[in-house]
Amino acid sequence: MNTANIVAGASTSSLVLELKDLYKSFGKTDVIRGLNLAVKKGECVGIIGPNGAGKSTLFNLISGRFAPTSGEVLLNGQRIDGKKPYEITRLGLSRSFQITHIFPQLSVFENLRCGVLWRLGYKYTFWRFLANLDDANARTQALMAQIKLDKKRDVLAMNLTYAEQRALEIGITLAGDASVLLLDEPTAGMSQSETRRFIQLIKEVTVGKTLLMVEHDMGVVFDLADKIAVLVYGELMAYDAPDAVRANPQVQAAYLGSSC
Secondary structure (H helix, E strand, C coil): CCCCCCCCCCCHHHEEEEEEEEEEEECCEEEEEEEEEEEECCCEEEEECCCCCCHHHHHHHHHCCCCCCEEEEEECCEECCCCCHHHHHHCCEEECCCCCCCCCCCEHHHHHHHHHHHHHCCCCCCCCCHHHCHHHHHHHHHHHHHCCCHHHCCCEHHHCCHHHHHHHHHHHHHHCCCCEEEEECCCCCCCHHHHHHHHHHHHHHCCCCEEEEECCCHHHHHHHCCEEEEEECCEEEEEECHHHHHHCHHHHHHHHCCCC
């Protein structure tokens, strides 16, 4: 594809995340092929593409679960490719997953406090009396209100609705106070009404943050994203504003459909 290597026009100083000539192969299979992408501070970028396009692999490369075969991943100008996920998190990038990652036997408050304790450096030390950690408890309380689960403070995570569990996971992601967030299929499995409420929640809690989102629901993508990256067979077919992507004949043929 002639348009495979597309980099957003932006000054280097304004870039938060950069992917440079990124490749990832599993055996003889190339999953990500020479991908270039640049994301500016405060942007919301939606990543779309058909099944098998490499979207999950791309998130795994950015968040450190996979190391690239070649190429670079930079966060605020610093190379993070090859670093461990917890090291990347400490540098300001946090990720939620397609399958909810919460502690089902802990309450909403306890789930959020786990993330807050790690961020504040307490590292789950058992000899401390958690009730006396005023800074951690205050931050946890504020997070609960932010994700609108303050009335579910003592409810076990396993007893929340699916949409509430997803909101809790967003809260855990926010607990690390990262400036760059990766959201993997945040509205998957939700009803239309739940999706509408969740979109509004994402808008509210990510103000001032840089957001990358993999999402199959085109309504969600076009509502939230400032730019959309279209991934097809591991290559970047288009990277532009939503209206431009919607009107792109190549994107229509490969993914959106001719009626879009």
